[in-house]
Amino acid sequence: xxxxxxxxxxxxxxxxxxxxxxxxxxxxxxxxxxxxxxxxxxxxxxxxxxxxxxxxxxxxxxxxxxxxxxxxxxxxxxxxxxxxxxxxxxxxxxxxxxxxxxxxxxxxxxxxxxxxxxxxxxxxxxxxxxxxxxxxxxxxxxxxxxxxxxxxxxxxxxxxxxxxxxxxxxxxxxxxxxxxxxxxxxxxxxxxxxxxxxxxxxxxxxxxxxxxxxxxxxxxxxxxxxxxxxxxxxxxxxxxxxxxxxxxxxxxxxx
Amino acid sequence: xxxxxxxxxxxxxxxxxxxxxxxxxxxxxxxxxxxxxxxxxxxxxxxxxxxxxxxxxxxxxxxxxxxxxxxxxxxxxxxxxxxxxxxxxxxxxxxxxxxxxxxxxxxxxxxxxxxxxxxxxxxxxxxxxxxxxxxxxxxxxxxxxxxxxxxxxxxxxxxxxxxxxxxxxxxxxxxxxxxxxxxxxxxxxxxxxxxxxxxxxxxxxxxxxxxxxxxxxxxxxxxxxxxxxxxxxxxxxxxxxxxxxxxxxxxxxx
Amino acid sequence: xxxxxxxxxxxxxxxxxxxxxxxxxxxxxxxxxxxxxxxxxxxxxxxxxxxxxxxxxxxxxxxxxxxxxxxxxxxxxxxxxxxxxxxxxxxxxxxxxxxxxxxxxxxxxxxxxxxxxxxxxxxxxxxxxxxxxxxxxxxxxxxxxxxxxxxxxxxxxxxxxxxxxxxxxxxxxxxxxxxxxxxxxxxxxxxxxxxxxxxxxxxxxxxxxxxxxxxxxxxxxxxxxxxxxxxxxxxxxxxxxxxxxxxxxxxxxxxxxxxxxxxxxxxx
Numbered sequence: 129x130x131x132x133x134x135x136x137x138x139x140x141x142x143x144x145x146x147x148x149x150x151x152x153x154x155x156x157x158x159x160x161x162x163x164x165x166x167x168x169x170x171x172x173x174x175x176x177x178x179x180x181x182x183x184x185x186x187x188x189x190x191x192x193x194x195x196x197x198x199x200x201x202x203x204x205x206x207x208x209x210x211x212x213x214x215x216x217x218x219x220x221x222x223x224x225x226x227x228x229x230x231x232x233x234x235x236x237x238x239x240x241x242x243x244x245x246x247x248x249x250x251x252x253x254x255x256x257x258x259x260x261x262x263x264x265x266x267x268x269x270x271x272x273x274x275x276x277x278x279x280x281x282x283x284x285x286x287x288x289x290x291x292x293x294x295x296x297x298x299x300x301x302x303x304x305x306x307x308x309x310x311x312x313x314x315x316x317x318x319x320x321x322x323x324x325x326x327x328x329x330x331x332x333x334x335x336x337x338x339x340x341x342x343x344x345x346x347x348x349x350x351x352x353x354x355x356x357x358x359x360x361x362x363x364x365x366x367x368x369x370x371x372x373x374x375x376x377x378x379x380x381x382x383x
Numbered sequence: 384x385x386x387x388x389x390x391x392x393x394x395x396x397x398x399x400x401x402x403x404x405x406x407x408x409x410x411x412x413x414x415x416x417x418x419x420x421x422x423x424x425x426x427x428x429x430x431x432x433x434x435x436x437x438x439x440x441x442x443x444x445x446x447x448x449x450x451x452x453x454x455x456x457x458x459x460x461x462x463x464x465x466x467x468x469x470x471x472x473x474x475x476x477x478x479x480x481x482x483x484x485x486x487x488x489x490x491x492x493x494x495x496x497x498x499x500x501x502x503x504x505x506x507x508x509x510x511x512x513x514x515x516x517x518x519x520x521x522x523x524x525x526x527x528x529x530x531x532x533x534x535x536x537x538x539x540x541x542x543x544x545x546x547x548x549x550x551x552x553x554x555x556x557x558x559x560x561x562x563x564x565x566x567x568x569x570x571x572x573x574x575x576x577x578x579x580x581x582x583x584x585x586x587x588x589x590x591x592x593x594x595x596x597x598x599x600x601x602x603x604x605x606x607x608x609x610x611x612x613x614x615x616x617x618x619x620x621x622x623x624x625x626x627x628x629x630x631x632x633x634x635x636x637x
Numbered sequence: 638x639x640x641x642x643x644x645x646x647x648x649x650x651x652x653x654x655x656x657x658x659x660x661x662x663x664x665x666x667x668x669x670x671x672x673x674x675x676x677x678x679x680x681x682x683x684x685x686x687x688x689x690x691x692x693x694x695x696x697x698x699x700x701x702x703x704x705x706x707x708x709x710x711x712x713x714x715x716x717x718x719x720x721x722x723x724x725x726x727x728x729x730x731x732x733x734x735x736x737x738x739x740x741x742x743x744x745x746x747x748x749x750x751x752x753x754x755x756x757x758x759x760x761x762x763x764x765x766x767x768x769x770x771x772x773x774x775x776x777x778x779x780x781x782x783x784x785x786x787x788x789x790x791x792x793x794x795x796x797x798x799x800x801x802x803x804x805x806x807x808x809x810x811x812x813x814x815x816x817x818x819x820x821x822x823x824x825x826x827x828x829x830x831x832x833x834x835x836x837x838x839x840x841x842x843x844x845x846x847x848x849x850x851x852x853x854x855x856x857x858x859x860x861x862x863x864x865x866x867x868x869x870x871x872x873x874x875x876x877x878x879x880x881x882x883x884x885x886x887x888x889x890x891x892x893x894x895x896x897x898x899x900x901x902x903x904x905x
Contacts, residue, residue: 136472136473136475137475137476139472139473140472140473140474140475140476140477141476143473143474143476143477144476144477144480147477163495164492164495164496165496221390221391222390222391222393222394223394224391225390225391225392226391226394226395229395229609229613230609231616232567232609232612232613232615232616233608233609233612233613234570234571234574234575234608234612235571236571236574236575236578236579236586237574237578237585237586237589237604237605237608237609238605239578240578240589240590240592240593240601240604240605241415241593241601241602241605243593244414244415244593244596244598244601245415245416277736279731279733279736279737280736280737280739282705282729282731282737283729283731283737283750285704285705285722285723286703286705286723286727286728286729287723287725287750287751287754287755287802288722288723288724288725288754289754293753293754297739297750297753298739301739301741301742302739302741304741316485319485320485320486320487320575323485323487323488324487324575324578324579327487327490327579327580328578328579334488335487335488338488338490338491339490339491341491342491342492342494342495345495347492347495350491350492350495351492353488353491354484354488354489354491354492357484357485357488358480358481358483358484358485358488359483360483361483361484361485362479362480362483365483376741378740378741378742378743378782378784379740379741381781381782381784381785
C-alpha cells in the first residue's frame with residue numbers, strides 16, 4: 129500500500145467514525161426511542177457484558193457451528209455432484225435443465241418441509257443450511273468443469289494421464305476459480321439460513337439471541353447480536369478472500 | 384431431434400412418476416410427503432379459492448416495494464460512487480462495515496420498531512436489495528468508455544446532464560442485470576421473512592400448511608413458490624433481451 | 638559430418654521400415670469426409686512437412702497420427718502397431734500454446750506434468766526440468782506463469798514439455814503460426830537442432846511454404862475437400878540449414894515455385 133492509499137484509508141475510517149458519532153448523537157438526544165435504538169456506547173457495553181458472562185460467546189459458537197457444518201457438507205457434496213454432472217455431456221443434457229429450473233427457488237421455502245420431516249432440531253437446521261448452500265457451489269462447479277479448455281484434455285490424452293490424474297491435475301484446478309466463487313456465495317447463504325433456523329427452531333445461536341433480545345425489548349443486546357452477525361459475515365468473507373488469493377495466485381500473475 | 388427436446392424434462396418426469404407410484408403402492412400416510420397427484424389437487428384448490436393468489440399478491444407487493452426502495456437507494460449510491468472516486472474511497476469503510484450484516488439479522492430490529500406487517504418486511508427487503516444494486520451499478524459506471532466521459536466534458540454538459548445523458552444510458556444494460564439479480568433477492572428475502580416470522584404472504588401460507596399437517600398443501604405452496612421464482616426470472620431475462628439485445632447477456636453468468 | 642554422408646544416411650533410412658504409416662486412411666466426422674484414402678509413410682528420423690490450403694485436413698492428418706482421432710477406414714500405424722490411442726513416445730505440439738499450457742502451473746510445473754505422467758520420481762524431476770528449460774532457451778524462467786511469458790516463450794515451454802516425454806516422434810501443428818517473423822526463424826533453427834541431434838522423427842504441419850521447405854526432408858501438399866495427397870517433393874537441400882544460404886539456394890527457389898503453383902491450383 130502506498131502513502132496515498134493509507135491516507136485514503138484513514139480518511140475513510142474517520143468518516144465511519146463520524147457516522148458512529150452521529151448515531152451516538154441521535155441516541156443521546158433521544159430522537160429515536162432508546163427502546164428501539166441504543167447508542168453505540170450501550171451496544172458496546174452489551175457486547176462486552178455478553179462476552180464476559182460467556183452467553184454471547186456460546187451463541188456465536190453455536191451460529192458458527194451451524195454455518196460451518198452446513199457449509200462444509202454442502203461444499204463436499206456440491207463439488208462432488210458438480211464434478212460428476214459437469215464432466216459428463218450426457219449428465220449435463222439430462223440433469224442441468226432441472227437444476228436451472230430449481231436455481232431461482234427461494235431456498236428458505238424448503239424450511240417447512242424440513243420441519244415436517246425432521247422437526248425443530250439441529251438435524252433440520254443442518255439439512256436446510258446444507259440444502260441452501262449446495263446450489264451455488266454445485267452450479268459453479270458444473271460450469272467450471274464444463275468450461276475446461278478442451279485442448280487441455282487432449283494434452284492429458286497425449287500424455288496418457290489416468291482418469292484420476294486428469295481430474296486432479298487438469299479439471300479441478302481449472303474449475304477452482306468457479307468453485308471458490310460458488311463457495312463464497314454459499315457462505316453468505318449459510319449464515320442467513322443459520323440465523324433463520326435458529327429463529328424458527330430456537331436453536332442455540334445468535335439468531336435466537338437477537339430474537340429473544342427483541343422480544344424482551346433489550347435493544348442494546350439486540351444490537352450487540354446484530355453487530356456480531358455483521359462481523360461474522362465480514363470475517364468469513366475475508367478468510368475466504370485470503371484462501372482465494374492463496375489458491376489463485378496464478379490468476380494475479382495474468383494481470 | 385424430439386429426444387433432444389425431451390432430454391431436459393425426462394429426469395423430473397421420471398422422478399415424479401416413480402414418486403407417484405411409490406406413494407400409491409405404499410399407501411403413503413405422511414405429514415411431510417404427498418404424491419404428486421395430491422399436490423396438484425391441493426394446488427388447484429388453493430388457486431380455486433384464491434387463497435394462494437392473495438398470498439402471492441401480498442408477497443410480491445412487499446418484494447417489489449422493497450426492491451424499488453432498496454434498488455433506488457443502491458442505484459443512486461452506485462452512480463455517485465462510480466463517478467466520484469474520492470467519495471467512494473471515503474465511504475469504503477462504512478460500506479464494508481454495514482454490507483456483511485445478513486439482511487435477516489435486521490429482522491428483530493425491524494420487528495420491535497415496526498411490528499408485524501408489510502412495513503418491516505419491506506425494510507428488510509430494501510436493505511438486502513441495496514447491495515447488489517450499489518456494487519454492480521458502481522462497476523457499470525466505472526467501466527463506461529472513458530472516451531464518452533471526455534465527450535461529455537468537451538460538450539460542457541452539467542453534472543446532472545452528464546448523469547442523465549451519458550452515465551445512465553451507457554451503464555443501463557449492466558444496471559438492468561443488477562436489477563434482475565436484486566429482484567430475485569427481493570423475492571427470496573420476502574419469502575424468508577414470512578417463513579421466519581411475518582404472518583403474511585406465501586411464506587406464512589406454507590408455514591400454516593405445515594403446522595396444519597397438510598403435506599399436500601405445503602408441497603403445493605413449495606411448487607408454487609418455485610414457479611413464481613422461475614417465472615420472475617424468465618420474465619426479467621426476456622425483458623433484458625428485448626431491451627438490450629443478446630449482447631447484454633454476454634458475460635453475465637450469474 | 639559431411640553433407641554427402643548426411644544425405645546417404647537419409648537415403649538409407651528411407652529404405653527401412655516406416656515408423657508412422659497411413660494405409661488408405663479415411664476419416665469422416667459428422668457425415669463429412671475430411672480425409673480420404675491417405676497413404677503416407679514416414680521413416681525413422683525423417684522430417685516431413687505437410688502443407689495445404691486451409692481446410693485441406695492437414696491438422697486432421699496430424700491428429701490421426703497422434704491417435705487423437707481414430708480412422709473411419711484404413712489404418713494409421715506406429716512401428717507396425719495400430720495407433721488408436723495417444724502414446725507417450727509421440728508428443729504433440731499444439732498451435733494454440735496459450736490453451737495447451739496449464740495457466741495455474743509455472744513453467745517448471747508445466748514441464749513437470751509430463752514427468753508426472755511418465756512417473757518420473759519427484760527427486761529426479763527438478764534436475765530434468767532445469768535441463769529442459771536450458772535446452773529450449775528458457776533458463777531462469779522456471780517460476781514464471783505462462784501468462785507472464787511472450788508467445789514465443791510459451792511455445793518454447795510447450796516444446797520443452799513435449800521433450801520431457803522423451804518422444805521418438807514429434808507432431809507439430811502450425812507451431813509458429815501465431816509468432817512474429819524473427820521469433821519464428823529462431824524457433825525453426827532450434828527445432829532443427831533439437832530434432833536432428835537426437836534423430837527425432839517429425840511431422841510438421843504449416844501453411845508457410847518457405848518454412849516447410851526450409852525444415853523438411855520431404856514436403857507433402859494436400860488437396861482439399863476431402864483431404865488427400867496432391868504433391869510430394871523431396872527436399873535435397875544440404876544440412877545443416879541456414880536462414881540465409883538455404884533460402885537463397887536455387888533448389889530452394891525451384892521447390893518454392895513448384896509448391897506455390899500447386900497451392901495456387903488447389904484454390905480454384
